[in-house]
Amino acid sequence: MPNSLNPLELIARRWQPSAAFVRRAALATVVMAVIIVVTGGAVRLSQSGLGCSTWPKCTPDSLTPTAAMGINGIIEFSNRMLTDVLCAVVGLFIIAARARHPRRRSLTRLGWAQFWLVMSNAVIGGITVLSGLNPYIVGSHFLAATALLTVAVLSWRRACEGDEEPRDLVTRPVRQLAWLLVGATGALTVIGTVVTGAGPHAGDAHKVHRIPLNWQEITQLHVDFVYIVVGLTVALWFTLRAVKAPAAPRRMVLELFGCLMAQGVIGYVQYFMGLPELVIGLHMLGSTLVWICALRLALALRDRGPLLEDGPAGAAPTGEHEALDAQAVSAPSR
Numbered sequence: 001m002p003n004s005l006n007p008l009e010l011i012a013r014r015w016q017p018s019a020a021f022v023r024r025a026a027l028a029t030v031v032m033a034v035i036i037v038v039t040g041g042a043v044r045l046s047q048s049g050l051g052c053s054t055w056p057k058c059t060p061d062s063l064t065p066t067a068a069m070g071i072n073g074i075i076e077f078s079n080r081m082l083t084d085v086l087c088a089v090v091g092l093f094i095i096a097a098r099a100r101h102p103r104r105r106s107l108t109r110l111g112w113a114q115f116w117l118v119m120s121n122a123v124i125g126g127i128t129v130l131s132g133l134n135p136y137i138v139g140s141h142f143l144a145a146t147a148l149l150t151v152a153v154l155s156w157r158r159a160c161e162g163d164e165e166p167r168d169l170v171t172r173p174v175r176q177l178a179w180l181l182v183g184a185t186g187a188l189t190v191i192g193t194v195v196t197g198a199g200p201h202a203g204d205a206h207k208v209h210r211i212p213l214n215w216q217e218i219t220q221l222h223v224d225f226v227y228i229v230v231g232l233t234v235a236l237w238f239t240l241r242a243v244k245a246p247a248a249p250r251r252m253v254l255e256l257f258g259c260l261m262a263q264g265v266i267g268y269v270q271y272f273m274g275l276p277e278l279v280i281g282l283h284m285l286g287s288t289l290v291w292i293c294a295l296r297l298a299l300a301l302r303d304r305g306p307l308l309e310d311g312p313a314g315a316a317p318t319g320e321h322e323a324l325d326a327q328a329v330s331a332p333s334r
Contacts, residue, residue: 030152032086033149048076055125091115107158114155121141125141135198159307161305169245170245177236177239226263233260252297
């Protein structure tokens with residue numbers, strides 16, 4: 001009976017979004033996930049991590065920052081409010097994926113996975129404030145945001161392909177090399193998080209506990225992993241050329257290499273300039289772009305067939321949708 005229908009089912013009966021709309025909604029979650037990572041870094045780099053002294057309120061007596069809290073309170077509270085925007089974007093993707101006909105359960109599951117990651121990261125963010133910026137909690141906060149970005153990229157890719165059984169575009173050893181590259185990139189991200197936890201930018205002007213490690217030695221380990229990731233990227237490029245892989249993954253490996261080179265330049269600039277805040281912020285943005293490129297590259301080595309648009313005549317090859325979306329919107333993977 002209609003009265004027993006849940007709200008998503010009611011919306012699905014009255015609204016049929018196009019495949020392009022669902023793709024762009026998925027891409028919007030990727031963009032918002034990147035923004036959350038970068039703005040979270042801005043909170044730390046501006047020493048606004050305790051701009052709001054408690055959670056979920058900003059102060060024990062006020063939900064919003066007061067004039068006495070100054071710019072730090074505004075920055076911290078604004079970052080909290082961005083979570084509401086992120087929830088709205090993820091919610092739009094869930095609704096669009098559910099309303100799309102035929103129903104694709106894989107998309108709605110990915111959308112709900114994003115929602116619960118947002119909720120869990122909001123709680124971790126609250127614990128971060130209540131713990132006085134404990135560096136281990138701060139690090140888990142960043143890694144949870146990276147997990148959200150990962151699921152967002154998977155959602156975007158899934159929204160751009162059909163529902164056939166996966167078909168490998170290259171041999172298994174080549175795919176294993178690509179996922180080894182993803183694993184090394186993930187390790188690079190984790191080590192970078194440890195560098196942050198041990199480094200001088202604690203997130204607040206007052207003395208904050210840091211991870212008891214020599215941050216310069218951890219930085220050297222981080223650099224070593226950069227060389228590993230670059231080496232794997234070059235090896236994968238030669239491998240894809242040797243096996244005559246499709247053009248899309250060969251283009252993506254060049255995009256990844258370009259991001260790595262830019263990230264390397266930024267890394268050396270921030271090190272020799274004494275870790276200026278703006279350059280560190282650019283480095284955090286670069287880390288999200290590298291991660292997106294690595295994931296897209298690995299996912300591009302298998303195919304689920306073309307995604308039908310609103311009619312069979314509108315079918316387009318897998319991978320072409322991503323290129324069109326990236327041209328229409330400033331996608332972070334470009």
